[in-house]
Amino acid sequence: xxxxxxxxxxxxxxxxxxxxxxxxxxxxxxxxxxxxxxxxxxxxxxxxxxxxxxxxxxxxxxxxxxxxxxxxxxxxxxxxxxxxxxxxxxxxxxxxxxxxxxxxxxxxxxxxxxxxxxxxxxxxxxxxxxxxxxxxxxxxxxxxxxxxxxxxxxxxxxxxxxxxxxxxxxxxxxxxxxxxxxxxxxxxxxxxxxxxxxxxxxxxxxxxxxxxxxxxxxxxxxxxxxxxxxxxxxxxxxxxxxxxxxxxxxxxxxxxxxxxxxxxxxxxxxxxxxxxxxxxxxxxxxxxxxxxxxxxxxxxxxxxxxxxxxxxxxxxxxxxxxxxxxxxxxxxxxxxxxxxxxxxxxxxxxxxxxxxxxxxxxxxxxxxxxxxxxxxxxxxxxxxxxxxxxxxxxxxxxxxxxxxxxxxxxxxx
Amino acid sequence: xxxxxxxxxxxxxxxxxxxxxxxxxxxxxxxxxxxxxxxxxxxxxxxxxxxxxxxxxxxxxxxxxxxxxxxxxxxxxxxxxxxxxxxxxxxxxxxxxxxxxxxxxxxxxxxxxxxxxxxxxxxxxxxxxxxxxxxxxxxxxxxxxxxxxxxxxxxxxxxxxxxxxxxxxxxxxxxxxxxxxxxxxxxxxxxxxxxxxxxxxxxxxxxxxxxxxxxxxxxxxxxxxxxxxxxxxxxxxxxxxxxxxxxxxxxxxxxxxxxxxxxxxxxxxxxxxxxxxxxxxxxxxxxxxxxxx
Numbered sequence: 145x146x147x148x149x150x151x152x153x154x155x156x157x158x159x160x161x162x163x164x165x166x167x168x169x170x171x172x173x174x175x176x177x178x179x180x181x182x183x184x185x186x187x188x189x190x191x192x193x194x195x196x197x198x199x200x201x202x203x204x205x206x207x208x209x210x211x212x213x214x215x216x217x218x219x220x221x222x223x224x225x226x227x228x229x230x231x232x233x234x235x236x237x238x239x240x241x242x243x244x245x246x247x248x249x250x251x252x253x254x255x256x257x258x259x260x261x262x263x264x265x266x267x268x269x270x271x272x273x274x275x276x277x278x279x280x281x282x283x284x285x286x287x288x289x290x291x292x293x294x295x296x297x298x299x300x301x302x303x304x305x306x307x308x309x310x311x312x313x314x315x316x317x318x319x320x321x322x323x324x325x326x327x328x329x330x331x332x333x334x335x336x337x338x339x340x341x342x343x344x345x346x347x348x349x350x351x352x353x354x355x356x357x358x359x360x361x362x363x364x365x366x367x368x369x370x371x372x373x374x375x376x377x378x379x380x381x382x383x384x385x386x387x388x389x390x391x392x393x394x395x396x397x398x399x400x401x402x403x404x405x406x407x408x409x410x411x412x413x414x415x416x417x418x419x420x421x422x423x424x425x426x427x428x429x430x431x432x433x434x435x436x437x438x439x440x441x442x443x444x445x446x447x448x449x450x451x452x453x454x455x456x457x458x459x460x461x462x463x464x465x466x467x468x469x470x471x472x473x474x475x476x477x478x479x480x481x482x483x484x485x486x487x488x489x490x491x492x493x494x495x496x497x498x499x500x501x502x503x504x505x506x507x508x509x510x511x512x513x514x515x516x517x518x519x520x521x522x523x524x525x526x527x528x529x530x531x532x533x534x535x536x537x538x539x540x541x542x543x544x545x546x547x548x549x550x551x552x553x554x555x556x557x
Numbered sequence: 558x559x560x561x562x563x564x565x566x567x568x569x570x571x572x573x574x575x576x577x578x579x580x581x582x583x584x585x586x587x588x589x590x591x592x593x594x595x596x597x598x599x600x601x602x603x604x605x606x607x608x609x610x611x612x613x614x615x616x617x618x619x620x621x622x623x624x625x626x627x628x629x630x631x632x633x634x635x636x637x638x639x640x641x642x643x644x645x646x647x648x649x650x651x652x653x654x655x656x657x658x659x660x661x662x663x664x665x666x667x668x669x670x671x672x673x674x675x676x677x678x679x680x681x682x683x684x685x686x687x688x689x690x691x692x693x694x695x696x697x698x699x700x701x702x703x704x705x706x707x708x709x710x711x712x713x714x715x716x717x718x719x720x721x722x723x724x725x726x727x728x729x730x731x732x733x734x735x736x737x738x739x740x741x742x743x744x745x746x747x748x749x750x751x752x753x754x755x756x757x758x759x760x761x762x763x764x765x766x767x768x769x770x771x772x773x774x775x776x777x778x779x780x781x782x783x784x785x786x787x788x789x790x791x792x793x794x795x796x797x798x799x800x801x802x803x804x805x806x807x808x809x810x811x812x813x814x815x816x817x818x819x820x821x822x823x824x825x826x827x828x829x830x831x832x833x834x835x836x837x838x839x840x841x842x843x844x845x846x847x848x849x850x
Contacts, residue, residue, distance in 0.1 A: 188602025188710065195709075336840035337832045347828050364714060366609055366707045367601055371714060382716050382723055384705055390819045399824035423829075496712075496725045498738040502828045503690045509676050512839040 185459065189367045191387075192411040194459050198487035199360040200467075206355070206483065207437060208300030208308025216308070217297045301355060301483040310437040311479040312544040321435055321537055328530055332522035333431040334515030337508055339526070341430035342423070344511075346502035348400035349376050350436070350444035351417075351424065353455060355469050355483050360490070363457070370406050370413060380499030385415055392418055400424070402453065413457040420448035431526040438536025450475040463489040478547060597750055597784035600708055606750045606784050608706045608713070611815040611822060614792075617645030618699040619686070621768035622808065623653060631672055642767075648699070650807040654770060660801040667769030676839055680762045684769075688835060689827035691722040691739035693763025694756050694778050695794045695808065703815050705822045713745060713752070718825040726754050734758020737774060752782040773800040788814040 185193040212218065218226070300308035331339055342348045353361065359376035372383045385406040393403050403419035424444045436444060456468040465487040472480040515522035597606035617625070624647045630640030647653070656664060667684075674683040686692065692700050700719055707714040713726040726745040734742035734757045742758035761774030781793040790812040797805040833845060 331844065332841075336845035337836050338845050345828065345832065347826065364707065364709060366709055368609075369707060371707055371716070380721075380723075382721065384707065384716055384822055386821060393821070393823070397823060400826055401824060496727075497736065498691070498723070498740055500691055500739050502720075502831075503680075503688075503739060506679070508836060509679070509839065512836055513676075516839065516841060 196489050197362050199490045204298035206301045212299040214306050304482040311477045312547045332515045333526045334511040339431045342428050379501045415455045417453040420451045422449045424448040434533050605747050609708050611703050611705045612812040613703040614699040616810045617643045618648045622766050623647045648808045648810045655803045664769045689720050689831045718822045754780040772798050775800040
């Protein structure tokens with residue numbers, strides 16, 4: 145039954161592998177033979193060849209809408225119905241149902257709210273104070289309908305836990321977010337750079353190589369190394385990954401993108417990354433963006449220092465890669481979790497342009513100068529966003545408490 | 558038995574003589590900048606040298622590419638000898654840069670204002686290094702930090718720990734610079750064992766060092782990377798910039814391979830170190846530099 149509908153899409157091998165929930169042998173059998181692992185693909189020095197530009201067009205939500213329960217895949221009818229409801233936009237992966245009666249699709253809500261505000265901004269008279277920004281034009285990029293992509297029938301990117309949803313945040317993280325929200329009281333959107341997120345500051349994008357943000361990978365190989373270039377709507381990041389089995393650097397060496405080690409398991413590249421710094425949580429107090437997993441997140445909400453990230457890059461056929469990410473961070477999530485996305489090879493892209501985010505961050509100057517020039521408006525907007533975050537954080541506390549209660553019950557039985 | 562022994566002696570004598578003759582050929586001739594051709598290992602599946610590795614210069618050119626004496630840093634009263642300028646010899650052929658008169662004035666002004674930034678004119682105020690900007694070419698090649706060469710059949714990638722900068726050198730996909738950038742657009746080709754890179758498409762905001770030496774958007778750099786031993790590459794660059802200099806000029810210095818066990822490129826993301834420097838005058842006092850968590 146499941147195979148019947150899967151056979152109609154071009155991602156059969158990946159999906160059926162994932163549906164089995166385990167690694168199957170190369171070229172796992174399927175009736176159409178549509179997608180098999182091409183084991184002849186080797187570099188001139190004999191490594192599996194996973195080089196190329198791999199675009200993350202996966203638009204399954206990170207977390208599974210509750211209506212699907214533990215169902216990993218939807219039917220085509222269900223997919224068509226969902227596609228009609230909300231056009232997907234450029235600005236990222238829809239995450240999860242908003243609590244407190246807000247409609248399910250966060251991105252859709254944001255797009256219409258943004259458009260309303262931008263339209264209002266554009267209708268200001270020419271002699272209004274401050275620097276004039278043509279908001280609707282600038283932001284229309286983010287709210288543009290997404291180009292048609294190869295769409296899997298996944299109900300969520302998260303495949304573990306089996307409900308397809310992020311495990312609860314720890315008390316430590318939620319207490320830190322409560323504290324952060326208190327610190328935000330009385331701060332505008334741009335009193336200083338610390339009111340902007342790490343991405344806007346050109347410091348770091350959320351960890352996870354695009355699972356949270358999209359973008360694409362340019363993977364390059366040379367003997368002994370794989371280079372994973374992640375080109376996001378916010379920055380370009382190189383990870384140079386040694387394959388020689390050397391140990392991680394010492395625990396005192398920390399970085400925004402950590403320290404990566406790679407190895408081949410068959411034709412799958414496995415990259416383990418540790419040695420993250422604590423800055424993903426500790427060094428920003430952003431006015432904009434929510435706690436991850438509650439909507440329009442711009443930051444990875446974690447201490448980072450205990451994070452271990454394991455990524456598996458598996459080329460399924462010439463043009464398709466399965467990317468599997470496991471996040472283990474006991475200080476942040478009560479259990480590890482795993483997400484799976486599909487990446488499509490795209491040779492029409494030329495990502496080898498320079499990405500100079502910080503060098504051209506006039507947006508930061510405008511954000512601070514603009515907030516100072518019109519602090520009243522800026523404070524009001526910051527307060528609006530702060531209030532909008534509250535239900536999400538409350539929901540996360542409830543999720544944790546429910547987990548703790550059931551966990552306690554299980555452990556005392 | 559004796560026969561065997563004398564044959565061995567003769568063989569050893571012949572071998573020794575051979576080595577001596579070979580060594581006398583290999584000894585560099587006085588005044589010659591490069592030794593005789595060194596045969597570098599080949600990159601897998603190609604006829605070309607393998608330049609892979611982590612490399613770093615030992616010059617002090619990032620302080621000043623011309624001759625310079627030891628000098629105190631900008632804040633000796635605060636930090637003593639930290640941040641002072643180490644002395645060094647010019648990496649410029651002929652020693653001095655052939656500035657146009659007005660460009661020399663600009664260089665002096667750059668130096669005087671090297672640590673002043675105007676947040677509304679970020680690109681053209683202060684030393685780009687102090688702002689954690691991509692260092693440009695050739696400056697990136699002699700920053701006092703390591704960079705990694707990652708070679709592929711169709712391109713060469715250079716990744717710099719400092720400021721997350723990078724360069725792609727296209728070996729196949731030659732084209733005119735499609736846009737202006739900090740690190741330029743690099744078209745490369747092999748001339749024997751030398752990688753020759755033609756770099757254009759600069760945005761004109763880069764400096765050559767902390768001394769205020771600079772280039773414009775008319776900059777054209779031709780670089781030559783020649784392996785001269787298992788752990789050295791001779792770097793030579795011809796700099797042409799008719800807006801700034803009266804004639805093309807050359808620089809050269811060796812790059813050394815980093816040989817420490819398990820040495821790797823480490824993240825040196827300096828952006829957070831610059832925010833107060835760049836935006837501090839705009840921000841509301843008391844709303845920043847509070848370390849959290």
